[in-house]
Structures are given as structure tokens and as C-alpha cells.
Amino acid sequence: MARGNFHKMHGLGNDFIIIDTRTSPVEMTTARARALADRKTGIGCDQLILLEPSDMATVRMRIFNQDGSEVESCGNATRCVVSLLGQDATIETDGGKIDGAYHEDRITLQMPPPRFDWQDIPLAFAMDSAAMPMAWDELANPMAVNVGNPHAVFFVDDKDAIDLLHLGPQIEHDAAFPERVNVNVASVRDGALFLRVWERGVGETRACGTGACATAVAAIRQGKVASPVTVNQAGGSLTIGWEPGGLIEMTGGATYVFMGEVDWDDFG
Incomplete structure (x- = not known):
């Protein structure tokens, strides 16, 4: 044995x-x-x-x-x-x-450091990765970012109103993402992020560390929050720090x- x-x-x-x-x-x-x-x-x-x-x-x-x-x-x-x-x-x-x-x-x-070029995500063809010209029902124009693995980040008013069990697998397997993609749906409240993640190959998870990093980077880049930021998920919270051009710092x-x-x- x-x-x-x-x-x-x-x-x-x-x-x-x-x-x-x-x-x-x-x-x-x-x-x-x-x-x-x-x-x-x-x-x-x-x-x-x-x-x-x-x-x-x-x-x-x-x-x-x-x-x-x-x-x-x-x-x-x-x-x-x-x-x-x-x-x-x-x-x-x-x-x-x-x-x-x-x-x-x-x-x-x-x-x-995060990567934003469409080839680095990777995406199937050239497009604006900061606001992809694509939509899946109410989820539209995500920011795509690679933080060691590929992520699509959507900001919504109410993350819990999104049918992630339905939309997550659709986006994960969309032909735009040749290596599939992790799907992040986040709301911003009082300077903090509240996040749900559909993880490729797993499904919705209680927490995703790279998802927290990707979402924090997207939110900081869009001016929605300041660094460092608390990212809250079902399983608990992480603190993510990032300055443009630098490494991502995660504490948890x-x-x-x-x-x-x-x-x-x-x-x-």
C-alpha cells in the first residue's frame, strides 16, 4: 500500500x-x-x-x-x-x-504585480481590459486582471442580488477567456469591499485570496477605494494593499x- x-x-x-x-x-x-x-x-x-x-x-x-x-x-x-x-x-x-x-x-x-494587457489575462482577442465590452445579463463591462491567475471583476450595487450560481459558470466558460476565468462580484460600502467569487474549477467559494487581490486592485485603479482596503467575504476579511506599479500585499x-x-x- x-x-x-x-x-x-x-x-x-x-x-x-x-x-x-x-x-x-x-x-x-x-x-x-x-x-x-x-x-x-x-x-x-x-x-x-x-x-x-x-x-x-x-x-x-x-x-x-x-x-x-x-x-x-x-x-x-x-x-x-x-x-x-x-x-x-x-x-x-x-x-x-x-x-x-x-x-x-x-x-x-x-x-x-497585477497585469492588465489583454494578452496577459489572457483574453481571446484584443479588447479594453479595463472595461470589457461584454455583458452577461445584469453583469456588464468587467475589469479583467491577472494576479497570478485570471479574474473578471464586476462592481454592483448589491452583490447578493446577483444570481452567481447561474451567471458564474457562463462567464467562467465564455470563449473570451481561453483559460477560463474567476468571476468576482463586489459592492463598495464605507470604503470597504464586499465580495462574492465564482472560482473556476470550484464554484462559489467562501473566500478567494486572489479574488480579493484582483477586486481590490480594480477598485483602487478605478478610484472606488483607497489602499489598503478591507475585503469582506463570507468566510471573513482580508486586508489588501496596492500602489500602481507595485506588488500586491495581502494580510489574513x-x-x-x-x-x-x-x-x-x-x-x-
Whole structure:
């Protein structure tokens, strides 16, 4: 039997299976990631995280969504990894290197600078990424931004009035987004942001770290809020700071839930 250990953690309710393959080697496939993430027949998570050796950072992080697809970046998971390591650390991801400062009750990340060019989102063809000339029912003219992964940000009067379960998958899979997209719907109130996120490959989530970054960047760029800004989600709040041309700073908590042991062969 191929047994190994895993850690279960969450950042504001966005939950992860974290496997340190440096000590518990496991071959990960799309099917195995999907089986482990299943909340009825597996361990259950929004994302599965593999930690691997890195030549350029403390550790390399690979990220698999609930549907088994591998993606570039995850802010909440990165905070959890820094917390798990218990020290300041640099995390290598496919979305860029992230520096993490460790404190017992909070983690601060220095995320890569946001990108706005249509090729960098990426979009399927050239268009104004600051106000895309597209609409899906009441959601129109989003700002597209890449913060290590692609996001479309909509500002609305009442985020809770939006049928995100209906519109989220439509926008995620729209042909305008060749690598799919995370969908952010936000309201501005008293200088703070209130956010819901439809995460590609997962669905609506209690919190999305990169979504908070993308939404804060869009709001700051449009003059809707000042930096740093509090971004409130169903699972809790993050503080996001950004100045044009600079890195994105994210501060928030990370929660350790439990450690378990599993036979990987039971999951394909």
C-alpha cells in the first residue's frame, strides 16, 4: 500500500488538502485530485496542494482545483503553506514567486504585480481590459486582471442580488477567456469591499485570496477605494494593499484543522 500523510487547512473557509511530497511522495493525476477533493467519497476540499522541492524558493506549490484541473495561483492556500512551514518563506508557483511573512495569528504575502494587457489575462482577442465590452445579463463591462491567475471583476450595487450560481459558470466558460476565468462580484460600502467569487474549477467559494487581490486592485485603479482596503467575504476579511506599479500585499489568517493518513491507491 502507498500510504502517506496530508494536512487539512483553510483560509477563511476556503479549504485545502496539503500534501508535502518532500516527505510523503505521491503521484498526482487529474482523476486522483478530483477523487480526493470529493466531499462525499474523498477527504473533501476546494483545492488540493502539493509541496515540492524548489531551486529558487523555500518550496514549490502546485494547485489542483476541485475538478482536478491544475491552476497557477491561490492566495489563501499560500498563506496556509507559510503558516504550515512556521517561518518566513518564499513560495514558487506557476503564477510567480510569492514572499510570505509569518506571524502566529496572521500571514502577510507579497504577491506579484497585477497585469492588465489583454494578452496577459489572457483574453481571446484584443479588447479594453479595463472595461470589457461584454455583458452577461445584469453583469456588464468587467475589469479583467491577472494576479497570478485570471479574474473578471464586476462592481454592483448589491452583490447578493446577483444570481452567481447561474451567471458564474457562463462567464467562467465564455470563449473570451481561453483559460477560463474567476468571476468576482463586489459592492463598495464605507470604503470597504464586499465580495462574492465564482472560482473556476470550484464554484462559489467562501473566500478567494486572489479574488480579493484582483477586486481590490480594480477598485483602487478605478478610484472606488483607497489602499489598503478591507475585503469582506463570507468566510471573513482580508486586508489588501496596492500602489500602481507595485506588488500586491495581502494580510489574513490561516487555520490548521487536522493531519490525516491515507492510502493514495484508494483514490485511483
